[in-house]
Amino acid sequence: MNGELVALVTEAEGDDPPRVLWAAAAPRRQVNRLAAVRVRRARVQGSSWGRIAQALEVSRQAIHRKFGGGRLLGGR
Numbered sequence: 001m002n003g004e005l006v007a008l009v010t011e012a013e014g015d016d017p018p019r020v021l022w023a024a025a026a027p028r029r030q031v032n033r034l035a036a037v038r039v040r041r042a043r044v045q046g047s048s049w050g051r052i053a054q055a056l057e058v059s060r061q062a063i064h065r066k067f068g069g070g071r072l073l074g075g076r
Helices: 002-012 017-044 049-056 060-067
Strands: none
Touching: 002 017, 017 049, 017 060, 049 060
């Protein structure tokens, strides 16, 4: 992952604005995917939305809105 991050930083310093913006946003996309997987696992293992929110240092409403309800566990 370190090599991947170095490559993204290098690309983010380039001259092509769309490519630079894509590279700058890549770490956020990766973190969001990782968080979604971990939140799903936590819910399957019985963690409450409140406990997950506390671990991610956001409000329960924010975490439920982002990963909420049935969407995360195969519902709507």
